[in-house]
Amino acid sequence: MRFVVRRLSMFLFTLWAAMTLNFFIPRFMPGNPVQALQARIRVKESPAALASILSSFGYKPNAGLVPQYLTYLKDMLTGQWGASIGLSLGEPVRDIILQAMPWTLGLIGLTTVIAFALGNVAGIVAGWRRGGTLDSWLPSTLVVTANLPYYWVGMLLILLFATTLNWLPADFNYDPTILPGFSPGFVGSVLQHAVLPAFTLLVTSIGGWILTMRNNMITTVAEDYVRMARAKGLADRRIMFGYAARNAMLPNISGFAMSLGFVLSGSVLVEYVFNYPGLGYQLLNAVDNNDYPLMQVLFMLYTVAVLVALLAADFFMVWLDPRAREKG
Amino acid sequence: MKFASLVKNRKALIGLILFGITVVVSLFPGLFASQADADVIGAFAPNLGPSTAHLLGTTSYGEDIFSQLVFGARQVLVIALAAGGFATVLSVLIGITAAYLGGVVDEFLSLITNVVLILPTFPLMIILARYAGTSNWVMIFVLVATGWSYGANQMRAQALSLRNRDFLEAARVRGERRAYIILFEMMPTMTSLIVANFLGSALYSVLAASGLQFIGLGNRSSDSWGTMLYWADSQEALQAGNAMWIIAPGLAIAVLSAAFALMNYAFDEIGNPALRPVRRKDLRKAKKAAETLEEKGAGHDAYVEAV
Numbered sequence: 001m002r003f004v005v006r007r008l009s010m011f012l013f014t015l016w017a018a019m020t021l022n023f024f025i026p027r028f029m030p031g032n033p034v035q036a037l038q039a040r041i042r043v044k045e046s047p048a049a050l051a052s053i054l055s056s057f058g059y060k061p062n063a064g065l066v067p068q069y070l071t072y073l074k075d076m077l078t079g080q081w082g083a084s085i086g087l088s089l090g091e092p093v094r095d096i097i098l099q100a101m102p103w104t105l106g107l108i109g110l111t112t113v114i115a116f117a118l119g120n121v122a123g124i125v126a127g128w129r130r131g132g133t134l135d136s137w138l139p140s141t142l143v144v145t146a147n148l149p150y151y152w153v154g155m156l157l158i159l160l161f162a163t164t165l166n167w168l169p170a171d172f173n174y175d176p177t178i179l180p181g182f183s184p185g186f187v188g189s190v191l192q193h194a195v196l197p198a199f200t201l202l203v204t205s206i207g208g209w210i211l212t213m214r215n216n217m218i219t220t221v222a223e224d225y226v227r228m229a230r231a232k233g234l235a236d237r238r239i240m241f242g243y244a245a246r247n248a249m250l251p252n253i254s255g256f257a258m259s260l261g262f263v264l265s266g267s268v269l270v271e272y273v274f275n276y277p278g279l280g281y282q283l284l285n286a287v288d289n290n291d292y293p294l295m296q297v298l299f300m301l302y303t304v305a306v307l308v309a310l311l312a313a314d315f316f317m318v319w320l321d322p323r324a325r326e327k328g
Numbered sequence: 329m330k331f332a333s334l335v336k337n338r339k340a341l342i343g344l345i346l347f348g349i350t351v352v353v354s355l356f357p358g359l360f361a362s363q364a365d366a367d368v369i370g371a372f373a374p375n376l377g378p379s380t381a382h383l384l385g386t387t388s389y390g391e392d393i394f395s396q397l398v399f400g401a402r403q404v405l406v407i408a409l410a411a412g413g414f415a416t417v418l419s420v421l422i423g424i425t426a427a428y429l430g431g432v433v434d435e436f437l438s439l440i441t442n443v444v445l446i447l448p449t450f451p452l453m454i455i456l457a458r459y460a461g462t463s464n465w466v467m468i469f470v471l472v473a474t475g476w477s478y479g480a481n482q483m484r485a486q487a488l489s490l491r492n493r494d495f496l497e498a499a500r501v502r503g504e505r506r507a508y509i510i511l512f513e514m515m516p517t518m519t520s521l522i523v524a525n526f527l528g529s530a531l532y533s534v535l536a537a538s539g540l541q542f543i544g545l546g547n548r549s550s551d552s553w554g555t556m557l558y559w560a561d562s563q564e565a566l567q568a569g570n571a572m573w574i575i576a577p578g579l580a581i582a583v584l585s586a587a588f589a590l591m592n593y594a595f596d597e598i599g600n601p602a603l604r605p606v607r608r609k610d611l612r613k614a615k616k617a618a619e620t621l622e623e624k625g626a627g628h629d630a631y632v633e634a635v
Binding site for chain 2: 010013014017018021022025026028135136139140143144146147148149150151152155156158159163211215218219222258264268269272273283284287288295298299302303306307310
């Protein structure tokens with residue numbers, strides 16, 4: 001119980017720290033939403049007039065920082081996220097998020113799960129068959145592919161499959177000439193547009209999973225309980241998954257939760273390269289245009305996503321590992 | 329951890345060579361570049377293909393891509409080494425202090441470490457870099473501020489396991505000051521972890537800095553490889569048929585990060601022999617040993633031990 005309380009209070013503190021940082025960093029730095037608006041519309045308009053436009057959408061440059069901060073915290077937590085004061089001026093932040101979220105969840109979320117599952121299975125096999133063909137060439141290759149710049153891999157894929165071969169589209173999430181709906185044409189178009197970004201993420205993220213899983217397996221295979229299982233004459237497959245892999249997986253599960261932060265980070269650049277209108281794409285828009293409300297909500301959501309994943313990993317660990325149950 | 333064992337490991341050797349090439353290029357760019365200044369707009373015809381005069385062609389501004397690549401090496405390397413170095417120093421100090429002092433200090437430092445670890449790094453970096461300006465020092469600050477926490481956790485764990493060793497007790501009995509014990513007694517025993525950590529942070533810095541530069545958050549007038557990609561992307565080099573402008577800087581980033589990654593992974597292998605690749609020769613030897621033992625289970629053990 002004490003462990004749960006400590007863990008939860010740490011999470012709450014993290015959330016608060018994230019929200020506070022994201023409130024103060026933009027406000028203490030040069031540049032403000034009025035200047036960004038002026039640069040965007042290219043019409044001669046006095047800063048005062050522009051400021052009054054923005055303030056009608058909730059921008060309060062003249063209020064003191066402390067009261068602003070307090071209302072900000074309250075609004076963030078109660079879901080009153082206000083309206084954008086950036087590129088999509090006046091559009092409720094909630095709508096922007098709701099539009100972008102399914103694309104990021106679908107593309108990034110699904111790809112991450114696939115990479116994790118495939119990577120772990122490959123790692124289990126590579127670690128089990130020590131010295132096999134898979135095990136001898138995989139590590140060196142993966143060390144390199146796991147550390148390629150995501151966005152550059154995306155650009156190479158565009159160069160090859162979109163510009164040169166003309167097989168797949170290079171930007172956006174679907175063909176805008178097709179009416180969105182559950183028609184085969186639309187679904188096909190969505191899938192077609194997802195292939196290149198998904199493949200980019202898969203290529204660069206799978207290597208890390210295979211490597212860590214392989215290394216964990218190698219350590220676990222040498223354990224006494226694996227030897228014991230062998231002595232009992234159990235089938236190889238049963239020892240591999242039920243004895244070795246089950247234990248070797250444990251560090252990878254909390255690793256998966258932590259990696260979600262990295263995946264979300266990498267996805268910002270992938271969405272940028274492919275002009276894929278997900279959350280990362282919106283984040284860059286928001287930062288470019290000093291769109292405080294949108295930026296704040298996105299940053300909070302990113303933090304919440306990682307925290308929820310960590311919490312889920314904690315529960316999953318308890319379910320998988322009896323030792324964790326005793327401690328909790 | 330000897331230099332000889334680094335050279336014997338094939339991954340480490342390749343990494344070391346790639347890193348060495350980058351260092352030489354960044355120290356003496358004049359030897360490799362065909363011009364003294366690679367940023368003169370309109371120095372040559374725009375969008376030329378590769379030729380003997382321009383090994384990698386020219387940009388749409390008429391600059392020589394190869395020369396830019398050569399001058400960019402120093403920019404990237406300085407950021408990687410400085411950010412990696414500072415981040416490692418910070419993680420060592422925070423991690424060891426937390427572990428050695430324990431109690432409230434440990435609680436506090438661990439809390440801060442975990443919070444920074446959980447915060448979404450890249451979005452935070454984007455926001456920091458966007459508002460703090462574009463000099464290389466700002467970039468280094470951003471990388472250090474977001475990149476120290478992972479190492480600090482590792483250092484703390486390692487230092488905790490050392491805490492009650494006799495040699496530290498002896499130093500305490502001698503009446504050494506805490507700072508002395510931390511710096512001169514504990515730190516030397518953690519050298520290999522510290523080096524591995526430095527390589528990891530440098531790798532992370534190369535990738536993150538290039539990513540930020542790629543979206544235009546770096547110093548846009550430098551020849552950094554990420555910045556080259558930014559200009560290539562904003563000038564639509566792919567559509568203009570100038571593929572080299574995209575391929576070359578990205579490949580350079582990939583090579584440098586591969587160098588750090590290979591050295592880092594090799595460090596793991598040297599520290600943990602079980603992870604080392606199995607050579608055919610050793611495998612045959614192990615099989616022979618196993619055949620002499622009839623029982624299947626013992627055969628496997630002999631195999632494991634021989635490996």
